[in-house]
Amino acid sequence: MPLKRHELREIIGGGESSTVEFKRKFTTTEKIAREIIAFANTVGGYLLLGVDDDGTVVGVRSEKEQVGQVEVATHAIIPPLEVDVEIIEIDFKDVVVIRVPNSTFKPHRYISDDPDERPHERKAFIRQGENSVTASKEMTKILAGQSPAAAPITLSIGDRERRLFTYLERHGKASIPDFARLVNISKRRAAQIMVKLVRAGVIHIHADGSGDYYTLV
Numbered sequence: 001m002p003l004k005r006h007e008l009r010e011i012i013g014g015g016e017s018s019t020v021e022f023k024r025k026f027t028t029t030e031k032i033a034r035e036i037i038a039f040a041n042t043v044g045g046y047l048l049l050g051v052d053d054d055g056t057v058v059g060v061r062s063e064k065e066q067v068g069q070v071e072v073a074t075h076a077i078i079p080p081l082e083v084d085v086e087i088i089e090i091d092f093k094d095v096v097v098i099r100v101p102n103s104t105f106k107p108h109r110y111i112s113d114d115p116d117e118r119p120h121e122r123k124a125f126i127r128q129g130e131n132s133v134t135a136s137k138e139m140t141k142i143l144a145g146q147s148p149a150a151a152p153i154t155l156s157i158g159d160r161e162r163r164l165f166t167y168l169e170r171h172g173k174a175s176i177p178d179f180a181r182l183v184n185i186s187k188r189r190a191a192q193i194m195v196k197l198v199r200a201g202v203i204h205i206h207a208d209g210s211g212d213y214y215t216l217v
Helices: 005-013 029-041 063-074 137-145 159-171 176-183 187-199
Strands: 020-023 045-049 084-090 093-100 125-128 131-134 203-206 213-216
Touching (some): 005 084, 020 029, 029 045, 029 063, 029 125, 029 131, 063 084, 063 093, 137 187, 159 213, 176 187, 187 203, 187 213
Parallel strands (some): 020 045
Antiparallel strands (some): 084 093, 203 213
């Protein structure tokens, strides 16, 4: 359903969040694609063009041009992603509202202009609070596991996993290096186990500016 003017006012009044991002104007294709990808890879949200960081509605000069640029940005996203774009007038100023769904085909990635870029090197993004950040390899694998086409996982709880659970009960959280040191395995193997445990719903992954960490459910 189309967004009503009073609903948009309420969204703007709530400020930026994990599901709302303000942009004074279209910046670059990469930056807009990054925001759209982050919403789609998390829980969806609204990207508003013509709204300043403090919530002031400044409007866009040419809604047609902005919408065209948004379409270019979506073409730089793989797998393809459809977004709803509306123009809503507030106080005689046009706001471009981009509604991004919570995608079922995660992870979405950005296709750069680098001709030598390999598919697995394309970046995925997620929302972390009010910011869009690059998803780690582990987070990207977890997102892929949420796809309907993902293969089912097989999980066995052994001594390593039980020692991890005990560590998490005592310390509250753990990183992949923490787990690797705890049970004396490689970081790669530790990451594989952590990803399986997250997909199984046993532990949570949390994105952090300094690196992901994990907690018990």
